[in-house]
Amino acid sequence: xxxxILSAALALAFTAAQAVTLTPDHSVFLPGVSALNDPALxxxxxxxxxxxxxxxxxxxxxxxxxxLVESSVVRRSDGTLDFYWQxxxxxxxxxxxxxxxxxxxxTKPPAIDLNWRSDLGGDIAPTSAYQYGAWASSPGFxxxxxxxxxxxxxxNSLEQLSPGNASALIxxxxxAHFYDKLATMDxxxxxxxxxxxxxxxxxxxxxxxxxxxxxxxxxxxxxxxVIGAGRRARML
Numbered sequence: 001x002x003x004x005i006l007s008a009a010l011a012l013a014f015t016a017a018q019a020v021t022l023t024p025d026h027s028v029f030l031p032g033v034s035a036l037n038d039p040a041l042x043x044x045x046x047x048x049x050x051x052x053x054x055x056x057x058x059x060x061x062x063x064x065x066x067x068l069v070e071s072s073v074v075r076r077s078d079g080t081l082d083f084y085w086q087x088x089x090x091x092x093x094x095x096x097x098x099x100x101x102x103x104x105x106x107t108k109p110p111a112i113d114l115n116w117r118s119d120l121g122g123d124i125a126p127t128s129a130y131q132y133g134a135w136a137s138s139p140g141f142x143x144x145x146x147x148x149x150x151x152x153x154x155x156n157s158l159e160q161l162s163p164g165n166a167s168a169l170i171x172x173x174x175x176a177h178f179y180d181k182l183a184t185m186d187x188x189x190x191x192x193x194x195x196x197x198x199x200x201x202x203x204x205x206x207x208x209x210x211x212x213x214x215x216x217x218x219x220x221x222x223x224x225x226v227i228g229a230g231r232r233a234r235m236l
Contacts (some may be wrong), residue, residue, distance in 0.1 A: 114172050
């Protein structure tokens with residue numbers, strides 16, 4: 001019985017969730033989704049994960065924000081890939097995080113499909129996402145932890161990812177079967193006046209990746225459920 005329950009829990013943890021298609025040059029509300037309320041969910045396998053640290057000094061010498069961003073790749077049962085991100089604002093931070101920005105995909109997706117998981121933990125859910133339009137040099141989007149109407153008045157910390165909090169797991173669904181560390185990401189405050197340095201993250205490609213996949217999928221038992229707990233414990 002215990003084995004059956006554990007298997008069911010792991011299946012839910014690796015389920016790929018339904019995404020919302022972004023509209024270029026518009027902010028789109030992200031409602032969140034769980035493995036229990038989407039009948040089209042399919043099991044998946046955690047392929048790869050990496051953690052990067054960030055620091056940025058907010059505008060006009062305001063307090064410094066520091067933290068971590070974890071990137072992960074999950075292969076769905078149909079062979080396509082979902083890309084996950086989770087942001088951790090350090091308890092030692094003195095400022096909130098307003099946005100996670102991801103872009104520079106080597107393969108332009110036909111659409112950017114995005115959402116966040118309401119069943120896999122996290123303290124703060126993103127409120128909306130914005131896809132860069134035709135003016136952008138490469139495909140990409142930002143995920144916002146504040147109400148769009150607060151863009152120029154982001155003083156309410158409850159609208160941001162506050163110090164000591166972790167975001168919900170944000171994911172982008174793709175039709176790709178291959179991935180590599182070719183995309184880029186950074187974090188900013190709400191008004192984008194203070195930005196971390198950028199670093200590489202996973203993104204879809206059309207060709208087999210230089211990033212090796214575990215041949216036996218031995219990472220299956222680790223699951224997305226432990227991503228937030230393990231990284232957050234290191235920060236405390």
